[in-house]
Every structure is written in structure tokens, then in C-alpha cells.
Amino acid sequence: MSGVERLKACRDLDSAAQDLGSWTSLEAPLKSSLDWVRTRPGPETALESGGLSLTWSALGQSLELLLSLLPRLDRRPELLARHFLWFKLAPAPVMTAYCTPEIEASLTRRPGYEHPLYGVPWAASTALLSCLDRRAVDIEGVLAGRGLEIAWAKDPVDLFYLHVEGCGRLSLPDGGGVNVLFGATNGRGFKSLGEILAEKGCLPPHALSKRHVRGFFERHPDKMFGLMSENRRYVFFRLSDSDPEGAMGKALTPLVSLATDPGLVPLGSVLVFSNPARVSEGRGRVLGIGLAQDAGAAIKGPRLDWYYGTGRAAEDAAQGLKAETPAYLLVAKEALNR
Numbered sequence: 001m002s003g004v005e006r007l008k009a010c011r012d013l014d015s016a017a018q019d020l021g022s023w024t025s026l027e028a029p030l031k032s033s034l035d036w037v038r039t040r041p042g043p044e045t046a047l048e049s050g051g052l053s054l055t056w057s058a059l060g061q062s063l064e065l066l067l068s069l070l071p072r073l074d075r076r077p078e079l080l081a082r083h084f085l086w087f088k089l090a091p092a093p094v095m096t097a098y099c100t101p102e103i104e105a106s107l108t109r110r111p112g113y114e115h116p117l118y119g120v121p122w123a124a125s126t127a128l129l130s131c132l133d134r135r136a137v138d139i140e141g142v143l144a145g146r147g148l149e150i151a152w153a154k155d156p157v158d159l160f161y162l163h164v165e166g167c168g169r170l171s172l173p174d175g176g177g178v179n180v181l182f183g184a185t186n187g188r189g190f191k192s193l194g195e196i197l198a199e200k201g202c203l204p205p206h207a208l209s210k211r212h213v214r215g216f217f218e219r220h221p222d223k224m225f226g227l228m229s230e231n232r233r234y235v236f237f238r239l240s241d242s243d244p245e246g247a248m249g250k251a252l253t254p255l256v257s258l259a260t261d262p263g264l265v266p267l268g269s270v271l272v273f274s275n276p277a278r279v280s281e282g283r284g285r286v287l288g289i290g291l292a293q294d295a296g297a298a299i300k301g302p303r304l305d306w307y308y309g310t311g312r313a314a315e316d317a318a319q320g321l322k323a324e325t326p327a328y329l330l331v332a333k334e335a336l337n338r
Contacts, residue, residue, distance in 0.1 A: 001088060001328065006081035009272070009328075012287040013077045017275050018255040023073040026289065029257065030070075032250040033291050034063040037268040046266040052087055058335035059268050065332040066270055085336065086272065086328040089264065093302040095276055095325040097318035098165060098259065100244040100252075100310040103158040105151045105170040107178070113152040115159050118143055120183040120236040129186040129236075135229040150239055151180065157214055160193065160228050163235045166296070167244045169310055180237040181245055188232035190297035196230045209319060233297060244310065246294030254309035259294035261301055267292050270330045273304065276323035290327075 001009070015023050040046070042057035062084070069079050106113040121128065121143065136142045138156075151170055153159040162168045166182040194208030202223075203212055217224045243251040246259065248267055258271060265271065269292040290306070299305050304327060308314040 001086040003081060006084075006086050007078055009086070009287060010077040010079075010081050013080070013272075013289070014275075014286045015074070015289075017286045018288050020256075023289070024070050026256065026291075027067065027070055029251075029253040029291055029293070030063055030067050032248070033268045033270075033293060034060060034067070036248040036250060037063060040268075046268075049264075050087070050090070052329075052331075054266070054331060054336075056266075056268075058331065059266065061335035062270060062330060062332040063268065065334070066330070080272070080330065083333060084330040085333055086330060089302065089327045089329065091302050092324045092326050093264070093304045095273065095304045095306055095321065095323055095327075097306045097308050097321040099308045099314035099318045101158065101162050101165055101168040101315060102171055102177075102311045103162055103168060104154040104173075106154075106173055107151050107170075109149070109152045110173075113154050113173075115153040115156045116144070116149040117151040117153060117159065117162075117180060117237050118148045119150045119238060121146075121148060129184060130188065132186050132234060133188055133229075133232040134234050135232070137234055139225055139229055150237060151178075156224065156228070157217055160231075161210065163233070164190075164192070164298070166235055167237075169244075179240050179242060179244065181240045181242065183236040183238040185236070186232075186234045188234065190233045191231045192298065193228065193231065196227055200227065200230075202227070211319075246307075247296075248293055250293060252293060252307045253291070254307060254314070256289070256291055257293040257307040258290040259296050259299050259305035259307070260292045261299050261303065262295055264302060265292050265304075265329060267295065271304070271327050272330060273327040274325045276321065276325050 037056055037060045040056035042055060044056055045053060046056045046059050047054040065083060073079060168180055170178050170180055193213045197203040197213060197216060198205050198208055202216055246252050246257060271290040271292060272287055273290050275286040275288045308318040
């Protein structure tokens with residue numbers, strides 16, 4: 001992108017479109033990204049793509065520079081054009097959205113709460129966990145009664161989607177709540193429920209949303225566990241008072257954090273993206289600043305998954321987003337000139 005194009009794009013930046021009172025609100029999540037990037041070996045390559053060779057050190061310098069510019073960015077967004085190179089992601093990624101699910105659960109087994117969330121098995125090794133696929137755990141019950149149950153879910157479909165996201169919040173019968181974070185995985189391949197049901201001829205390709213999946217299982221409850229077991233990936237959780245975390249082990253920020261394929265955009269990267277949610281509301285092009293702070297088994301290739309937050313409202317909003325969007329990787333000019 002040329003300097004003139006960058007300057008024009010900067011005028012389209014709008015922090016309010018990401019529910020940020022100011023670009024200075026990015027300070028905490030930027031520091032989280034920088035802390036993680038500093039754990040990487042600086043001289044090693046973070047990304048090699050399309051003629052761009054980006055080291056972890058250069059990525060860290062880009063984060064440091066953006067942090068230093070934040071206090072002036074509301075008044076002078078053109079600073080992003082002057083100090084950063086904008087590398088366009090090609091092909092343009094498809095943007096989807098995700099959230100931290102909130103599901104009904106109990107910390108003890110009771111009537112109506114019969115579906116276990118498991119903590120990480122004792123002395124778990126990669127080889128051990130790889131043997132524990134979804135069929136073995138949920139249908140054959142190989143972990144039942146071993147004291148590994150940390151909570152009990154009300155709805156098995158809700159629990160499945162908690163596994164998909166890798167973390168969530170439990171809404172308890174007494175009105176309280178507790179977070180569950182990622183503990184470990186068996187490392188098996190991921191397959192979405194929509195994909196499974198389409199392959200089996202249970203749902204047509206144009207009707208694979210969570211709403212359609214739930215409707216099918218309401219009509220065919222006897223097929224539920226067998227079909228869900230086709231996704232062999234299994235997640236083990238831990239209870240926590242901490243906020244939901246991404247692949248960095250850092251808290252996620254609604255409407256800022258992005259899940260990406262590290263082969264496309266390395267964790268810790270700063271992105272500018274066209275906000276398709278605002279475009280769809282008829283407000284014209286609005287650009288946002290996103291931070292690559294998460295990854296996922298289902299996030300592969302040219303795709304950005306935008307974090308919407310926690311709860312049912314976030315889940316409802318996230319389901320409606322799927323659009324190709326222009327996006328740019330920002331790299332400090334001085335980081336590449338050294």
C-alpha cells in the first residue's frame with residue numbers, strides 16, 4: 001500500500017466501532033502481546049511470506065512503537081501511515097466471529113446436570129491424551145468416576161461448543177458463575193458439527209448454523225452423541241477466576257482480539273481490518289485495529305476470527321458474521337530497516 005493510500009485509510013479508523021473510548025484503551029492488550037512476543041527468540045523468523053521476512057524482534061519493535069504512539073493516535077491517526085508499512089493479506093481473508101460461551105452447569109452432579117467437564121488427567125502426556133478421543137470419553141466413559149469431573153453441564157450440545165471454543169463461563173444454579181479455561185487437548189483433528197451433519201446427509205449445506213444443528217438434535221436425540229463423537233478432538237478444562245485466554249495464555253479483549261492461522265499472521269501481530277459489521281449497518285467503510293492473540297484448530301488459511309466477548313448476546317452477534325474483508329499487517333518501518 002502506498003503512502004497516500006495509507007493516509008486515506010487512516011481517516012477511516014474509528015475506535016468507537018470497537019466499543020473503545022479511545023485508542024489508548026489498546027494499551028493493556030498491546031502490552032499482553034508484547035510480553036508474549038518477548039518470550040520468542042528475537043532473531044528467529046516469525047513469518048516468511050510474499051517477500052516479507054519478519055523476525056520476532058521486528059514484531060516486538062512494531063508493538064513497542066504502537067504503544068508509544070497511542071496517546072497521540074486519536075488526534076493524529078496518520079501516524080500509523082507515517083511509521084508503519086501496511087502489508088495487505090492476499091487473498092483477502094474471510095472474517096468470522098466467535099465468543100466465550102456461557103453455559104448452564106453445576107460444580108456438583110445433580111438432576112438435570114449430567115454431562116461432565118473433565119480436568120486434565122493425572123500425569124497427562126501427549127501419548128496418553130491422544131488415546132482419549134470423544135467417543136472413548138463421552139460414549140465409552142473411560143474417565144467416569146475417576147475424580148476428574150470439575151463440573152457438570154446441563155446441555156451436551158452447549159458442552160460440545162464449549163469444547164470448540166476451548167474456554168467459557170459456567171452459569172451456576174445459585175446464580176453465580178465461574179470461568180473454565182483451556183487445560184489440555186488430545187491433539188486430534190477438529191471437525192465442526194455442521195460439517196459432520198452435512199457429510200452424513202442430516203442437514204443441507206446451506207443450513208449448518210448452531211440453530212440448525214440444535215434443531216436436528218431436538219428431532220433426533222438418539223443420534224446426538226454418535227454424531228458429536230465424529231469430531232475426535234477433546235478439550236480438558238480448569239476452573240479459574242481469570243478472564244478467558246487465547247493461545248498466548250493472555251486475556252482476550254472484545255472486538256480487538258483476533259484468532260488467526262499463525263502461518264498466515266503470527267501471534268502478536270497488529271492488523272488493520274475493514275469492519276464488516278459496521279459496513280452491513282450502512283455506515284460505510286470503517287477500519288479497526290486488531291491484535292492477533294488467539295489461534296484455533298478450525299482457523300486455517302486466509303481467515304480472521306474476531307472475538308466478540310462473553311455470553312448469549314455476543315454469541316448471537318457472532319453467528320451472523322461471515323464476510324471477506326481487506327486486512328493489513330502493520331510492521332514498523334524502522335524494524336525492517338535495521
